[in-house]
Amino acid sequence: MTAVENPETPMGFGRMHRKEDVRFVRGKGTYVDDVALPGMLHGAVLRSPHAHARIVSIDASAAEAHPKVRAVVTGATLESLNLAWMPTLSHDVQAVLATDKVRFQGQEVAFVVAEDRYAARDALELIDVEYEPLPAVIDAKKSLADDAPVIRDDIEGRTGNHIFDWETGDKEHTDEVFAAADVVAVQDMLYPRVHPAPLETCGTVADMDPVTGKLTVWTTTQAPHAHRTLYALVAGIPEHKIRVISPDIGGGFGNKVGIYPGYVCAVVGSILTGKPVKWMEDRSENLMSTSFARDYHMHGEIAATREGRILAVRVKVLADHGAFNGTAQPTKFPAGFFGVFTGSYDLMAAHCEVTGVYTNKAPGGVAYACSFRITEAVYLVERLVDVLAYDLGLDPAELRMRNLLRPEQFPYESKTGWVYDSGDYPATLRAALDLADYDELRAQQARRRERGELMGIGLSFFTEAVGAGPRKHMDILGLGMADGAELRVHPTGKAVLRLSCQSQGQGHETTFAQIVAEELGISPDDIDVVHGDTDQTPFGLGTYGSRSTPVSGAATAVVARKVRDRAKIVASAMLEVSEDDLEWEKGRWFVKGDRQAGRDIQEIALAAHSDLELPEGVEGHLDATCVYNPPNLTYPFGAYVCVVDVDPGTGQVTVRSFFAVDDCGVRINPMIVEGQVHGGLADGVGMALMQVMAFDEDGNHLGGSFMDYLLPTSLECPSWRLGETVTPSPHHPIGAKGVGESATVGSPAAVVNAVLDAVKPLGVRHADMPLAPAAVWSAMRGNPLRT
Ligand code: MCN
Ligand code: CUM
Structure with missing residues (x-):
């Protein structure tokens, strides 16, 4: 493929330059760190230098006395709000800020909110934490030894480091086949711990409006709707009072699926100070503490x-x-x-x-x-x-x-x-x-x-x-893995598609417009793809596991076909023929056997918003919604x-x-x-x-x-x-x-x-x-x- 290739916009599938690149190549993307709100404060996280240690005491008084510091949040603060621990995506709990022990190097211990980023970072050094170091378990093979230190003594009754056993397949039959085989090759191998390392690190701007009680969270997430539901469950804020906005994302690669302690701390910081709070981690924090x-x-x-x-x-x-x-x-x-x-x-x-x-x-x-x-x-x-x-x-x-x-x-x-x-x-x-x-x-x-x-x-x-996934077999924290989509064709035939999934660089604004173009014959340039804002998009589980095309892409095709069906009803009223006499070709309905007698999708869109008389029970306008649950x-x-x-x-x-x-x-x-x-x-x-x-x-x-x-x-x-x-x-x-x-x-x-x-x-x-x-x-x- 040559770099200078410049294809024309196809009316559907095909090689098309990415619509989003118009802003990206000009440096005009808007990332979380570009969000700046009036009166915004800045957060920084104090992290554990130890992989395993008991926390004896935390003295934050010197940090609190710093002239630019507005709040210092510790595990104790969060305990009083019942937020010291949060659920993980695997039915465990994770410390938001450590209360009893630290359990890995880089774990979140305290959160400072200050007038600027530098003051917040400076104040971290004024927090005095006394640790009692404990032996660490680093080698997974030694974690199950009888004398291995128990990491999760916060979980009642836990005596070792074992989490789960899981198996699949037929053991007995497999053993029989192995016993009868001519050759058996055996190999131990390690797939080492690696890190997705997106160029944009993780971060959040949280803005709790003390008057309306509405929380707006700009955040690096691959799954805005799932995050909103989790904030509602964890913080007890009504879900309709939470708006999660995922603006442009500088790479996710799985790093931005879950909720990190820093996100929750930014929210708490905003609640405590009544001001918007921004928290952006640096490269080392990203590599040391986020999803491996x-x-x-x-x-x-x-x-x-x-x-x-x-x-x-x-x-x-x-x-x-x-x-x-x-x-x-x-x-x-x-x-x-x-x-x-x-x-x-x-x-x-x-x-x-x-x-x-x-x-x-x-x-x-x-x-x-x-x-x-x-x-x-x-x-x-x-x-x-x-x-x-x-x-x-x-x-x-x-x-x-x-x-x-x-x-x-x-x-x-x-x-x-x-x-x-x-x-x-x-x-x-x-x-x-x-x-x-x-x-x-x-x-x-x-x-x-x-x-x-x-x-x-x-x-x-x-x-x-x-x-x-098929919703029957697959859920995350009880949320079935189906995706909503919503398509509206405006009177002039331009369209807006609203999706629950979230591009992090995969070009959804282009490809999802191409799906609608393929189904309806509207140019992809005339279709706006809206995603990454829970107030503006239908519910769905987000982008990971390469699920956007299989699930949201299917939802898009289905919703476009529903619009096409509605367009057929409108076209039949316009042409005064029965629906059964109409045939579709990309972009228009026409009368079978008479190609000249037809209406294109733009004409139909306008008519759908006009005083045209439609059959009993058919509402006007040209739009549809769909929730796609893949088989x-x-x-x-x-x-x-x-x-x-x-x-x-x-x-x-x-x-x-x-x-x-x-x-x-x-x-x-x-x-x-x-x-x-x-x-x-x-x-x-x-x-x-x-x-x-x-x-x-x-x-x-x-x-x-x-x-x-x-x-x-x-x-x-x-x-x-x-x-x-x-x-x-x-x-x-x-x-x-x-x-x-x-x-x-x-x-x-x-x-x-x-x-x-x-x-x-x-x-x-x-x-x-x-x-x-x-x-x-x-x-x-x-x-x-x-x-
Ligand atoms: N596509 C297509 N035809 C297909 C399949 C896909 O044209 N038959 C297009 C899609 O429409 C979409 C892109 O290819 O524009 C990727 O689609 P899909 O395979 O559905 O994957 P998702 O959009 O769900 O992306 C998630 C996937 C994951 S899980 C990781 S991790 C990853 C990846 O995408 N992270 C990425 N690719 C990435 N690419 C960039 N630039 N940045 C990331 O963070
Ligand atoms: Cu497993 S990385 Mo991708 O699914 O976001």
Whole structure:
């Protein structure tokens, strides 16, 4: 794709420049930190230097005496308001400000409200907290030991750090298949703790109007309506008196799904002072205290015949959830959608067990384009397939091709009960191999190996499950996962679409207008997409788990079709013919057999607002609402091929090229889809090669800045080569599947498989991410590093 491509606005699906970029490229976006209100005060959070310590005392008197300080909020203040603890998205509680103990380094201890940001920060140093340090639990594997310190002694009757056990699949049958198999490949692997690190950190401006009792909250959120409901439940403020506004968001990536203590403190600060209060965290605060991702310690086993027919997969996971269980996922799924670990293969049996534990680390998660933990699941199964190929001496592409689900098996119910909606997997893998010129790459690799060069070719094939969810099976804190949408066509034929989901950079203002354009034949330029303001949009669960297109996108298509049906009634009155005699073509209704006799949507819109006589019971105007409750998830998939070169002297990895064929069903805007894929591939290079949230034994966070926690740049990324196949979702009104997380989910395994393929001649079978030079170098010397 060339950078100068300048497509005309399509009347529907197609490559169209993003409408929102008109303001973004001019620096005219409005982010939370751009909000400035008269009399606004500024908040700052005092954080714990310890990973685990008892709070002996807090003396805030010197801070309170600071001339510019208006209030100091501590856990004691919040206790008196019954706000010291808040519910998490996983039915646990989290301290808003610590009262008894601190449980991770960076935990929120006090909140200062001052006249400016500098004074607020200065005053933090005047707060005197006496801590009694306690031994910290950092290694999840040690958290369940009998003598491990108990982190959550706030929960009555709790004696250890165990949170939950969860299992799926048929254990007995799986064990039988394993016992009878010719070969079993076993591999322990870690998906390290990583961080979504959006460029815009998290923050809130809270404005409680003491006269009207109305609370307005500008906040960095991916789910404004869910936040409003939670504020109502937590703070006891009537829901109609709360307005949550999510203005432009500078990247979410899952980091902005939940409610952070700083948000609640800003609200409390505004209630206490009667003034608007702004709180914006800095980079270190974001990295140290907000939603992490992954931290899955996985033991995987794969059973196969000697010829390479994969029979079964068995997994045990130790899941490190940090100090409060704050992971975001539908209630019935404590390990998220990890149950999709059976991947894209035709298995006889599968079983997995996940145990969640507390450690002295930041809570939150799942985050970072995770598809509710399908990232971990895909990494696991795609590494296992490669380990099996290594053991059997088979080509990894050939092994995958032999075992992929076949098109005639769809809809396919996996051994853990997920119903994959549609796919032609072999065609997609074939497309990726052709794009990469796979046979030639292998020939080249053989030549280079003879010269002592370490070139690697890595594959991954992924199946995703996105679009939560059917309301019957999926809710967050009791809120069913369905989305509302509302469409109004004004008298002059311009339209406004109101959505519950929330763009953080995905281009919703463009693509959702394109859906309406496709259905109604109104130009996307004439359709305004309103989102991110609970006073102006219908209720819905928000944007994460790549659910916007599968759920809100479906709602948009349905609502547009309802408007089209209404337009038909109006057109029949205008043309004085029966509705049955009308036919639709994009943008107009006309009389069957007489193309000239028709009315376009603009004429119909005007008539709908006029004195035209409509049939009994038909109201005027041209609008509709819809609440879409999806019948199933959508299952996008893809095949990736990564080519790397490893420096034999240093272990430094260079990603030479990357070929990605994605199938997300019908593409609304192929250019935006490609942008989503580019971003996700870069994420994969980052996680595979350079990212980990590291801690020392005492729980000190070792990655509190971008000097230590690395983001991939264009220097580390190749020029991506993309391909596509299109298998529509049979149950989605426009056949689209979600794509926002696909590449992040699918790419780490391809990069890691490529690096391990490069060092295969040295006898390396597995090494854990991140494959930074030291890790690769150690593995090459037979000494894999342990993170
Ligand atoms: N799209 C399309 N055709 C399809 C599927 C999607 O044109 N068949 C378009 C959509 O209309 C939308 C975009 O692609 O404009 C992404 O759509 P979708 O897959 O529905 O994902 P969401 O909009 O729900 O976005 C969420 C997803 C998640 S969960 C994370 S995490 C992530 C991601 O999006 N965070 C992002 N991509 C991101 N991209 C940016 N720039 N910033 C983030 O924070
Ligand atoms: Cu899991 S990161 Mo996205 O779902 O917001």
